[in-house]
Amino acid sequence: xxxxxxxFDVSGKAIxxxxxxxxxxxxxxxxxxxxxxxxxxxxxxxxxxxxxxxKLRAMVQGSNDYLNKIAAWPLTTLHTGRNGQIxxxxxxxxxxxxxIHELYSPAYRKQIxxxxxxxxxxxxxxxxxxxxEAIHANGHVIGDVNHGNxxxxxxxVVRLIDCDSFQIAANGKVHLCEVGxxxxxxxxxxxxKSFNGVCRTFNHDNFGLALLIFHLLFMxxxxxxxxxxxxxxxxxxxxxxxxxxxxxxxASSKGMSPPPNSVTMNIVxxxxxxxxxxxxxxxGAKPDGRPKAHEWVKIMEDLKNSLRxxxxxxxxxxxxxxSGCPWCDTESKAGLLFFIGISETTKKTIFNIAVVWQKIxxxxxxxxxxxIDPTQFKAxxxxxxxxxxxxxxxxxxxxxxxxxxxxxxxxxxxxWKMMKQRWVREAGDGLFNDGxxxxxxKELEQLKIQYETLNVQYAQEKQKLLSxxxxxxxxxxxxxxxxAKHKIPNIGEVRKATLASFGIETAADIDLNKILxxxxxxxxxxxxxxxxxxxxxxxxIFDVSKGIDPxxxxxxxRKFHRIEAQIENKLLSGPEILNQIRIDMIHxxxxxxxxxxxxxxSLAQARADMSVF
Numbered sequence: 001x002x003x004x005x006x007x008f009d010v011s012g013k014a015i016x017x018x019x020x021x022x023x024x025x026x027x028x029x030x031x032x033x034x035x036x037x038x039x040x041x042x043x044x045x046x047x048x049x050x051x052x053x054x055k056l057r058a059m060v061q062g063s064n065d066y067l068n069k070i071a072a073w074p075l076t077t078l079h080t081g082r083n084g085q086i087x088x089x090x091x092x093x094x095x096x097x098x099x100i101h102e103l104y105s106p107a108y109r110k111q112i113x114x115x116x117x118x119x120x121x122x123x124x125x126x127x128x129x130x131x132x133e134a135i136h137a138n139g140h141v142i143g144d145v146n147h148g149n150x151x152x153x154x155x156x157v158v159r160l161i162d163c164d165s166f167q168i169a170a171n172g173k174v175h176l177c178e179v180g181x182x183x184x185x186x187x188x189x190x191x192x193k194s195f196n197g198v199c200r201t202f203n204h205d206n207f208g209l210a211l212l213i214f215h216l217l218f219m220x221x222x223x224x225x226x227x228x229x230x231x232x233x234x235x236x237x238x239x240x241x242x243x244x245x246x247x248x249x250x251a252s253s254k255g256m257s258p259p260p261n262s263v264t265m266n267i268v269x270x271x272x273x274x275x276x277x278x279x280x281x282x283x284g285a286k287p288d289g290r291p292k293a294h295e296w297v298k299i300m301e302d303l304k305n306s307l308r309x310x311x312x313x314x315x316x317x318x319x320x321x322x323s324g325c326p327w328c329d330t331e332s333k334a335g336l337l338f339f340i341g342i343s344e345t346t347k348k349t350i351f352n353i354a355v356v357w358q359k360i361x362x363x364x365x366x367x368x369x370x371x372i373d374p375t376q377f378k379a380x381x382x383x384x385x386x387x388x389x390x391x392x393x394x395x396x397x398x399x400x401x402x403x404x405x406x407x408x409x410x411x412x413x414x415x416w417k418m419m420k421q422r423w424v425r426e427a428g429d430g431l432f433n434d435g436x437x438x439x440x441x442k443e444l445e446q447l448k449i450q451y452e453t454l455n456v457q458y459a460q461e462k463q464k465l466l467s468x469x470x471x472x473x474x475x476x477x478x479x480x481x482x483x484a485k486h487k488i489p490n491i492g493e494v495r496k497a498t499l500a501s502f503g504i505e506t507a508a509d510i511d512l513n514k515i516l517x518x519x520x521x522x523x524x525x526x527x528x529x530x531x532x533x534x535x536x537x538x539x540x541i542f543d544v545s546k547g548i549d550p551x552x553x554x555x556x557x558r559k560f561h562r563i564e565a566q567i568e569n570k571l572l573s574g575p576e577i578l579n580q581i582r583i584d585m586i587h588x589x590x591x592x593x594x595x596x597x598x599x600x601x602s603l604a605q606a607r608a609d610m611s612v613f
Contacts (some may be wrong), residue, residue, distance in 0.1 A: 007043075009090070010060075012082040017041055027088065035090070041078060042164070043088035051175065053077075053086040058170035059163070060089070067138060068092060070131045071160035094159055097151035100128070104215040107479065107505035110340050113154065117339050118217075118327070119307050119317040120156060125213040126300035127158040132209045133293035135160070136202050141167040143177025143200045145208025146184045147215075167200050174199060183222065183236045183497050184208045188285045190241040206290035210279030213296060219338055221262055223247055223280055225501035229255040233520040236494050245280040259502045261334035267326045269306070269319060272299050312565040313558065315339040328562065336503075337555055351568045353451060360444055360571070363578040365437055366585045369427040370593070374416060374600040379608035405609045412599070412606040419592075419599040427589045437581045444574045451567045458560050465548045465556065472552055477540050478508035478533065489528045495520075499529075507533045 007015040018031035027044040031037075048056075059074045067073045074089040102108040103124060109116055128150060135142055142149070142160070149162045167177040178195045186207035192198060214223045226246025228234035234244065239256070246256040247265050258264060265273045275291045284290040303319065310316035310325040316339065318325050331337055384401065465472060483505060484496050491499075502518055504510060510533040515526040 006080060007041075007087070008079045008082050008084070010077050010079070015041065015078060017043070031093075032090065038093050039075070039090050040093045041088055041090055043078070048086055055168055055175035056086055056089055056164065058168055058173075058175065062138065062168070062170050064138070066134055070134050070158065071163050073163050089164070091163075094151060094161065097153045097157075097159055099148055100124075100150040100152050100158070100212065101147040101215070101220070101484070103152055104212075105220045105484075105500060105505055106336075106338055106503075107482065107509070110337075114340055117315050117317050117341075119304065121216045122300055122304050122307065122317075124152055124156045124158065125216045126297055126304065127152075127156055128212055128216070129209060129293045129296035129300060131158050131160055132205060133297060135166070136205070136293055139169040141169075141177065141200045141202060142205050142208070143167040143195075144179045144181065144184075145205055145212070146181040147212075150212070176200070181493065183224075183240070183494050184211060185237075185240070186285065187241050187243055190237055201287075202292070203284075203288055203290050206292060207279060207284070209293060209296065210276060210290065213300075214276060217268065218247070218263055220500055220505075221247075221259065222497050222501040223276070225498045226251070226256045226258050227260075228519045229257075235520055236498055243280065243282050243285075245277070248277055248280060250281075261330070261336060261503060263326055263330055267319065267322070269299075269303065269321060272303060275299060311569065312562045313339075315341045337558070340551075340555070340558075351572075353448065353571070356571050356574070357448055360441075360574045360578065363575050363582065366582045366589075369423065369585075369589055372420075372423065372593070372596050372600055374603040374607070377597075377601045377604040379601070379605040381608045381612050382605075384612060402613050405606070405613070409603075409606040409610050412603040416599045416603040419596045423592060423596045427585060427592055437578060437585065440574075440578055440581055444571060444578075447567050447570055451564070451571070454560060454564060454567075458556070461556055461560075462548070462553075465552050469546070469548065470542050472549055473542055473546065474537070474540050475508045476549055476551070478536055479506045481507040481536050483507070483529075486532070488532045490525055491528065495525070507536050 007017065009015055015032060016034045018033045021029045021031060021040060023029070025045075027042050030041045030043060032039050032041050056074055056077055060077055063073050063075060068075070072091045072094055074091055076090050077086045078088040078090065079085060080087050098112055102112045103116060104121065113120070131150070132142065144162075144165050149165075150158055150160055152158050165177055165179055168175040176195075176198065177200055178198070180189075180195050182190070184207075186204050189195075189198070189204065211223060215221070222236060223245055224236050224239040226239075226244075228239075228244075234255075239246070242254070244254045244256045245251060247258050247262075251257055265276065275295065278284050279290045306320045307317045308320040310318065310328060312325065312328060316325050316327040318327060327338060382405075483491070483499055498518065498520070499505070499515075502514070504514065510529050512526050512530055515521050515529060516523070
């Protein structure tokens with residue numbers, strides 16, 4: 001093991017290590033206060049093989065300003081003695097950054113990045129792609145793409161860490177990356193036993209890049225973790241290997257569908273959805289088949305510039321090509337909050353229900369549609385010819401004329417029936433455009449009643465929170481224990497990723513019935529998770545002196561502010577909609593009346609013509 005007091009840089013200058021900042025399986029990281037507060041030293045636990053030392057020398061020689069800006073790149077090597085073997089290196093100190101998964105995970109994000117909205121996630125995705133582009137532009141491959149080797153700050157600045165594991169191309173030689181995580185490994189590499197000797201490509205990296213971007217845009221869901229309709233287990237690795245993209249166009253044909261309460265590919269432009277399809281389909285496994293980093297940079301910039309803010313919740317940003325806010329719809333149906341914010345929603349304008357209702361009631365009704373009926377119109381029977389009259393006198397039946405008039409009558413009755421239905425439907429008694437005037441007015445009346453009782457509903461919901469204070473305190477307590485950070489029997493990294501894709505991230509999320517519905521999680525695994533949750537429940541102490549949790553109250557306020565805003569918007573638009581319905585109905589009556597009256601007159605005449613028989 002290296003003696004930490006006997007370290008020298010490449011020039012032979014002695015290096016003194018300071019406080020240990022952290023330690024992992026490969027090495028430890030230390031401050032170097034005598035050199036710079038902006039640098040740290042990584043020291044390996046074990047002596048390095050010659051090829052690893054050569055790789056670090058190549059990385060130092062190939063460093064440049066941009067690599068140093070976007071990555072914790074080796075700046076200079078550290079040695080066990082003057083001109084001795086390499087035992088570590090100096091790199092930039094990264095402060096104020098968090099692992100990327102703490103941003104795309106909804107549970108982590110609420111605690112670590114509470115003000116991050118979807119625009120923040122879109123820009124983060126753009127910067128992740130830019131970091132990959134920089135590495136590839138220098139001829140290197142990240143190789144071991146995963147949720148742990150990217151960090152991000154509250155400005156969406158992304159940095160790459162653990163760069164000494166990258167696949168480095170230098171001086172005509174490729175220094176391989178021989179590690180990897182299965183649920184970030186592309187399909188074409190899923191069957192290999194070891195990464196030893198495997199030369200990675202940009203296209204392999206591009207699979208991991210697409211996966212990270214998917215995580216960011218789709219609330220931490222894994223693209224290959226879904227509901228499988230088959231009987232056999234379908235772990236993420238197997239789903240990746242067989243191209244079972246749970247959110248893709250061909251998902252149903254592969255027996256897959258997204259997990260419950262997931263947003264779908266419909267929330268992004270079709271061009272962006274197409275990049276995901278290319279990334280996760282069979283065609284992507286072909287050489288250079290997947291979108292490159294610069295393609296992602298461009299399309300994420302386009303998406304960022306086409307976002308709009310929801311009128312009902314300013315934390316909701318979404319693609320302007322959509323007809324409405326997908327987050328309002330999903331959160332309402334699922335009872336979830338993907339974006340919280342630290343400040344409560346405030347009303348921008350004063351809404352006076354009495355004034356608004358007076359405007360609604362001032363819109364005149366179009367009244368009943370004019371009554372039109374064939375009996376209103378007098379008709380003189382068409383006389384019979386001379387021969388027909390004589391035939392009738394002598395009781396000789398001439399069917400030709402009678403049959404012709406019957407055919408005319410049948411046609412007139414069919415025409416009248418059709419026109420009467422149109423008149424009823426379009427001129428006053430049925431639905432037209434946004435609804436019949438009276439029915440729309442009734443709908444607005446119901447909204448008015450709901451609006452006037454919101455305070456009562458709010459008080460009832462608040463009382464429910466107070467009554468459930470113990471349960472809410474327990475939930476908040478359990479919500480601090482993340483599955484990803486703990487060792488749980490039989491629950492490895494892939495199963496943790498699967499649970500996260502089904503919205504189970506903390507001890508508070510663990511529910512036996514929900515877990516049993518996930519493919520591959522039987523009673524044994526479900527019970528392991530439940531027992532893990534119970535181990536924390538035993539440590540919970542209820543504080544009777546605490547009132548409603550501020551986060552719960554903020555969530556309740558947001559819920560009612562949203563309902564209030566929705567009703568206000570509908571009521572404010574009420575006069576315009578009613579007036580438009582009135583105008584449309586009057587216009588339709590005018591345009592249809594001549595045609596309807598013509599049909600009524602034709603029927604009256606046909607009936608009169610038949611009356612002579």
